[in-house]
Amino acid sequence: MSKDLQENLKRWEKETLSPALAKKSERKEEFTTLSDHPVKRLYTPLDTQEIDYTKDLGNPGQYPFTRGVHSTMYRGRLWTMRQFAGFGTAKDSNQRYHYLLKQGQTGLSVAFHMPTIMGYDSDHDRSRGEVGKVGVSIDTLADMETLFDGIPLDQVTTSMTINAPASILWAMYLVVAEKQGVSWDKVGGTTQNDILKEYIAQKSWIYPPRPSMRLIVDMMEFAKDNVPRWNTISISGYHIREAGSTAAQELGFTLADGIGYVQAGVERGMDVDTFAPRLSFFFNAHSDFFEEIAKFRAARRIWARTMKERFGAKNEKSMMCRFHTQTAGCSLTAQQPYNNVIRTTLQAMSGILGGTQSLHTNSLDETLSLPTEEAVTLALRTQQIIAEESGIPATIDPFAGSYFVEKLTNEIEAKALEYIDNIDKMGGVIEAIEKGYPQQEIGNASYKYQRQVEEGEKVVVGVNKYVDATNQEVPILMISDDVEKVQIENVQKVKANRDQAKVDACLQNLKQAAQGTDNVMPFILDAVREYASLGEICDVFRDVFGVYHDPKWL
Amino acid sequence: MRKKLRILVAKPGLDGHDRGAKVVARALRDAGFEVIYTGLHQTPEMIVNAALDEDVDAVSMSVLSGAHMFLFSEVIKLLKEKDAADIAVFGGGIIPDEDIPKLMEVGVAKIFTPGSSLKDITGWVDTHVQSTKQ
Numbered sequence: 001m002s003k004d005l006q007e008n009l010k011r012w013e014k015e016t017l018s019p020a021l022a023k024k025s026e027r028k029e030e031f032t033t034l035s036d037h038p039v040k041r042l043y044t045p046l047d048t049q050e051i052d053y054t055k056d057l058g059n060p061g062q063y064p065f066t067r068g069v070h071s072t073m074y075r076g077r078l079w080t081m082r083q084f085a086g087f088g089t090a091k092d093s094n095q096r097y098h099y100l101l102k103q104g105q106t107g108l109s110v111a112f113h114m115p116t117i118m119g120y121d122s123d124h125d126r127s128r129g130e131v132g133k134v135g136v137s138i139d140t141l142a143d144m145e146t147l148f149d150g151i152p153l154d155q156v157t158t159s160m161t162i163n164a165p166a167s168i169l170w171a172m173y174l175v176v177a178e179k180q181g182v183s184w185d186k187v188g189g190t191t192q193n194d195i196l197k198e199y200i201a202q203k204s205w206i207y208p209p210r211p212s213m214r215l216i217v218d219m220m221e222f223a224k225d226n227v228p229r230w231n232t233i234s235i236s237g238y239h240i241r242e243a244g245s246t247a248a249q250e251l252g253f254t255l256a257d258g259i260g261y262v263q264a265g266v267e268r269g270m271d272v273d274t275f276a277p278r279l280s281f282f283f284n285a286h287s288d289f290f291e292e293i294a295k296f297r298a299a300r301r302i303w304a305r306t307m308k309e310r311f312g313a314k315n316e317k318s319m320m321c322r323f324h325t326q327t328a329g330c331s332l333t334a335q336q337p338y339n340n341v342i343r344t345t346l347q348a349m350s351g352i353l354g355g356t357q358s359l360h361t362n363s364l365d366e367t368l369s370l371p372t373e374e375a376v377t378l379a380l381r382t383q384q385i386i387a388e389e390s391g392i393p394a395t396i397d398p399f400a401g402s403y404f405v406e407k408l409t410n411e412i413e414a415k416a417l418e419y420i421d422n423i424d425k426m427g428g429v430i431e432a433i434e435k436g437y438p439q440q441e442i443g444n445a446s447y448k449y450q451r452q453v454e455e456g457e458k459v460v461v462g463v464n465k466y467v468d469a470t471n472q473e474v475p476i477l478m479i480s481d482d483v484e485k486v487q488i489e490n491v492q493k494v495k496a497n498r499d500q501a502k503v504d505a506c507l508q509n510l511k512q513a514a515q516g517t518d519n520v521m522p523f524i525l526d527a528v529r530e531y532a533s534l535g536e537i538c539d540v541f542r543d544v545f546g547v548y549h550d551p552k553w554l
Numbered sequence: 555m556r557k558k559l560r561i562l563v564a565k566p567g568l569d570g571h572d573r574g575a576k577v578v579a580r581a582l583r584d585a586g587f588e589v590i591y592t593g594l595h596q597t598p599e600m601i602v603n604a605a606l607d608e609d610v611d612a613v614s615m616s617v618l619s620g621a622h623m624f625l626f627s628e629v630i631k632l633l634k635e636k637d638a639a640d641i642a643v644f645g646g647g648i649i650p651d652e653d654i655p656k657l658m659e660v661g662v663a664k665i666f667t668p669g670s671s672l673k674d675i676t677g678w679v680d681t682h683v684q685s686t687k688q
Contacts, residue, residue: 118595198570203570204570243571243573333669334667334669447576451672463669479620550595554589554591
């Protein structure tokens with residue numbers, strides 16, 4: 001067949017294509033994806049002849065899970081619609097959560113403000129000007145109790161975007177469940193808890209890499225024995241992509257981070273199948289439709305093979321790359337902001353066609369501020385329209401067998417494996433980070449992309465083409481500076497009314513645990529129960545572990 | 555001949571999103587300016603000290619965390635206190651339009667919002683930043 005086909009294609013080129021090109025050349029000499037991956041004019045069975053259906057794709061729910069992690073996918077259950085939200089005080093955000101649940105959202109996702117992310121209380125000097133701005137301010141258990149007031153924690157799953165201080169916020173969540181009378185085996189959710197990508201891309205770290213990894217492994221170990229439904233790490237490519245990486249870099253660096261966590265768990269002496277099923281992933285859905293679908297499919301195949309072949313996993317759940325997707329914030333434009341609705345729709349479709357388990361769709365106003373309630377509702381409706389009207393969820397992995405998508409899946413997989421291989425050769429992901437390898441690869445890619453936008457090689461509608469001077473005004477959400485005042489009063493009141501002797505004792509015990517090798521989770525839980533603050537607990541760790549500073553390369 | 559302008563590119567506050575700051579720093583360097591990058595998580599005090607130590611002509615700051623009003627005002631206030639108000643302060647990030655006049659009022663020379671071209675930024679520096687030396 002392939003010989004016949006080759007001849008057939010040659011004839012087509014000569015008799016049909018060449019005359020057409022002679023009459024009118026194509027729009028560009030070279031076509032590439034958003035990530036500069038070359039795209040051919042035409043893909044044919046010749047491009048996919050090396051694919052073995054059973055070995056390389058497998059049926060849905062079967063190794064290597066290229067077609068999806070569940071046997072029924074969205075026919076059984078739609079993806080979880082999970083809009084990331086949080087701003088102001090815990091009370092403000094609690095109201096937004098009740099609103100979103102009423103609108104049909106099926107899971108919660110907490111955004112914290114910068115001081116919480118960086119381990120400072122709202123009354124710390126470094127928090128000035130930042131309180132409640134990009135997320136909700138959580139200083140003590142009291143704030144967490146307010147945040148989930150009226151939300152039974154056995155009936156929702158909650159994702160918390162928190163990394164360096166993840167163990168503390170998780171402890172607060174678990175104590176809130178305790179107080180609601182919900183046993184921990186019924187508590188489900190995710191802590192992002194992916195510190196490696198912080199050093200690589202998002203840069204919200206507190207301690208150096210090695211002690212940070214110890215805290216993460218402590219959480220994996222604690223979850224395995226006490227909170228079996230908790231996803232301890234959401235290994236995140238999202239921020240790597242937002243920092244300007246290509247699709248293949250996003251995939252390669254994220255999976256290399258995943259390998260780093262599994263390796264650390266195994267080195268702690270845990271059987272891989274006891275903790276790996278609780279690792280999940282988080283990817284970006286950027287604007288190049290097919291490239292993204294291929295990336296998601298390749299992610300599942302690489303992870304399955306890595307877990308089976310490299311780590312000897314036996315439980316299929318350890319091999320499944322389950323992931324959350326968020327549409328690409330960095331693709332949104334301040335110019336003609338209503339165009340962002342269309343971008344987000346296309347990106348959401350690629351995430352769903354790529355088989356995501358949950359999805360956040362960005363709101364049209366997010367290049368200007370946190371989203372308004374109206375903008376968030378429109379973003380959620382986008383998902384609901386795809387789910388209920390488009391017909392897309394009716395069949396599983398509909399692009400399988402597409403000459404182009406299968407070929408692109410193979411090519412992106414190969415490029416990602418190359419990055420993983422380079423990192424292995426450096427001795428692992430921490431060593432690669434210490435050398436600045438992923439950071440510099442991403443920096444180069446982002447600068448190159450920006451230059452291409454400047455030159456018009458890459459088009460951004462409304463920015464470098466189809467520019468319209470008339471400004472589309474959109475309403476935006478402003479966070480009042482009063483939030484800072486209110487929250488400082490809140491935290492100081494809590495600190496004044498607790499049993500200080502008990503707090504001091506808990507922090508002292510925690511310090512000893514941190515200096516030794518005991519799992520720190522029980523000690524954090526004790527401190528949290530006594531209303532020790534996030535900043536105080538982080539100070540204990542800063543004291544024992546030291547702090548990390550970024551290398552100042554460009 | 556005009557002396558090469560020296561620009562401090564700074565990331566103030568707790569926010570770690572440095573893609574914009576680094577891209578702008580590289581573009582300024584490629585346009586022929588001398589660029590010093592502070593690294594992340596700088597306090598206003600650290601930025602002003604770096605500006606004086608490095609004897610720069612301008613400070614460029616990128617803020618995506620919503621804390622722009624406080625951070626820009628504080629840097630400008632400290633520069634004045636150190637008798638260095640001739641150092642121009644400009645920047646960009648996620649900054650709502652309605653905050654821009656307020657920032658100009660406290661003495662920010664220019665704010666570049668999302669979608670600004672690198673050419674606009676380097677061109678603006680070339681035309682508007684004066685050397686602080688004789």
